[in-house]
Amino acid sequence: MGIRKLLSRAGVAAAMVFALAGCAAAPPEKSESGDHSTSAVPEPRETSRGVIGSWSFAPLQTAVWYENGPLYLFDGETTSLLLLDPFSCGGKLHAGIISLTGADTELKYNRGICCGLFTDCSENYGISCGAVGGPRENYGLVSEIIGGAGWNYGVLCGPATWAYWNNHGVQIGVVNASGGGGLQICGLNIADRFWLGACNWTDDRAVAVGVFNLGRRVKLQIGLLNYDRDAPIPLLPGVNFCP
Numbered sequence: 290m291g292i293r294k295l296l297s298r299a300g301v302a303a304a305m306v307f308a309l310a311g312c313a314a315a316p317p318e319k320s321e322s323g324d325h326s327t328s329a330v331p332e333p334r335e336t337s338r339g340v341i342g343s344w345s346f347a348p349l350q351t352a353v354w355y356e357n358g359p360l361y362l363f364d365g366e367t368t369s370l371l372l373l374d375p376f377s378c379g380g381k382l383h384a385g386i387i388s389l390t391g392a393d394t395e396l397k398y399n400r401g402i403c404c405g406l407f408t409d410c411s412e413n414y415g416i417s418c419g420a421v422g423g424p425r426e427n428y429g430l431v432s433e434i435i436g437g438a439g440w441n442y443g444v445l446c447g448p449a450t451w452a453y454w455n456n457h458g459v460q461i462g463v464v465n466a467s468g469g470g471g472l473q474i475c476g477l478n479i480a481d482r483f484w485l486g487a488c489n490w491t492d493d494r495a496v497a498v499g500v501f502n503l504g505r506r507v508k509l510q511i512g513l514l515n516y517d518r519d520a521p522i523p524l525l526p527g528v529n530f531c532p
Contacts, residue, residue, distance in 0.1 A: 292523065295390055295405065298446055306356070307420040323407055324524055336460070337359070337361045337363075337364050337365070337380055337381055337382050337383075338359070338361065338364055339360070339361045339362060339364025339365065339367070339425060340353065340360065340361070340362055340363075340364075341362060341363050341364070341528050342363070342364050342365060343365070344363050344365075344367050345366065345367065345368065346367070346368050346369075346370075347362065347363045347367050347368070347369050347370070347392045348369070348370045348371065348374045348376070348479065349362065349369065349370065349371050349372075349373070349374040350362055350363055350367060350371070350372045350373070350382065350385065351372070351374060352368035352374055352376070352380065358391070358511050359374075359380040361374075361380065361382070365381045365383070366382055366384075366482070367382075367384075368382075368383060368384040368385070368386070368398075368400065369384070369385045369386065369388075370385075370386050370387065371385075371386070371387050372385030372386075372387065372388040372389065372390070372396075373389050374387050374388075374389070374390050374391060374394045375390065375391045375405070376391050380393070380395070381394075381395045381397075382394060382395070382396050382397070382398075383397050384396070384398035384399070385398075385399065385400065386400050386401035386402075386415075387401050387402050388401070388402065388403040388404070388405075389404055389405060390403065390404070390405035390407075390408065391405060391406065391407075392405070392406050392407045394409065394432055395410070395411075396408075396409065396410040396411075396453075397408050397410060397411045397412070398410065398411065398412050398414065398418045399412070399413045399414060399415050399416075399417055399429075400414050400415055401415045401416070401426065402415055402416045402418075403415065403416070403417045403418070403419075404418050404419055405419045405422070406420050407419065407420065407421050407422045407425075408421075408422035408423060408433065408436075408463050409424075410424045410425075410478050411423065411424060411425050411426065411437070411441070412424055412426045412427075412428065413426070413427045413428060413429050413431060414428050414429050415429045415430070416429060416430045416431075416432070417429070417431045417432070417433070417436075418429070418431075418432045418433065419433055419436075420433065420434050420435070421433060421434065421435045421436065422436060423436045423437045423438045423445075424438050424439075425438065425439045425440070425443065426438065426439060426440045426442070426517075427440070427442060427443045427444075427458070428442050428443050429443045429444075430443055430444045430446070431443070431444070431445045431447075431450075432446050432447055433447045433450075434447055434448055434449070435447070435448070435449045435471070436449075436450060437450055437451035437452055437453055437466075438452055438453075439452075439453060439454045440452070440454055440457065441455070441456045441457060441458045441460070442457050442458045443458045443459075444458055444459045444460075444461070445458070445459070445460045445461070445462070445465075446460070446461040446462060447462050448462060448463045448464070449462055449464045449465075449466075450462040450465050451461065451465070451466040451467065451468075452466075452467045452468060452469070453466075453468045454468045454469075455467075455468060455481070456468075456469055456478060456480060457467050457480050457481075458479075458480065458508055459477070459478070459479055459480075460477070460478040461476075461477050461478075462476075463475055465478045465486070467491075469481040469493055470491055470492040470493040471484065471489070471490055471491035471492070471493060471495070472490045472491075473486045473488065473489050473490070473491075474487050474488040474489075475487040475488070476488075476489065476499065479517075481493055481495060482495050482496065483495065483496050483498075484496065484498065484499070485498045485499065485500075486498075486499045487499055487500050488500060488501045488502075488503075488510075489501075489502045489503070489504070489510075489524055490502075490503045490504055490507060491504045491513075492504050492505040492507075493506070493507075493509060494506055494507065494508045494531075495507060495508060496508055496509045496510075496511075497509070497510045497511070497512070498510075498511045498512065498513075498517075499512045499516050500512055500513045500514075501513065501514050501515075502514070502516070502517075502529070503516045503517075504516075505514075505517060505518055505519050505531075506519050506531050507520075507529075507530075507531055508530065508531065509528070509529075509530050510528065510529040510530065511527070511528055512527075513526065513527075513531035514517075514526055515527070515528065516529070517529050517530075
């Protein structure tokens with residue numbers, strides 16, 4: 290189980306390559322209740338086995354045994370003040386306020402600070418930092434070497450960031466990719482509507498400011514050289530627009 294999960298985490302880097310190429314998959318449909326899940330994307334379940342059960346809050350959560358999967362101090366939907374699981378082998382945990390996770394821990398809610406080599410949580414309401422990874426939904430700050438989120442409503446920052454379904458927040462990085470339609474080099478992307486960078490490529494109706502701007506149906510481009518194949522004049526220096 291641990292090896293398979295570790296290999297899946299390694300695939301995050303490959304997913305980044307597809308995102309940069311503009312090949313991000315369409316997001317799952319959202320229901321009227323606001324739930325982003327579908328039958329094809331099941332929600333993480335609180336399947337952690339624990340010595341102590343039926344606690345909604347615990348001061349410490351950690352693994353105590355790894356035969357046939359991890360055995361934790363507390364099971365089920367326990368929110369932990371301090372969650373220590375750096376050597377995980379397939380654990381699925383509910384929530385932590387200060388969390389140190391390994392390469393194989395699925396955390397449903399991060400409500401404070403989560404650090405790890407590979408970070409994986411369903412919803413981030415705090416700070417997530419590490420080497421690779423990111424939450425399914427980000428409402429806080431994700432700072433990874435290669436990091437992103439499915440739906441970003443907060444801030445993504447790092448050398449390489451991606452919102453592989455939609456960016457409704459802010460991306461800051463050397464390379465920014467968005468499933469909403471774009472790639473950016475050395476810049477700032479605000480909600481897929483304002484792009485400020487050295488090079489901006491977007492097919493959304495956004496405003497792009499940079500040295501070089503490329504795209505389709507871009508509302509306004511300001512830069513040294515601007516190309517929009519759907520604009521009245523596709524290639525223009527200084528300013529270009531698409532009505």
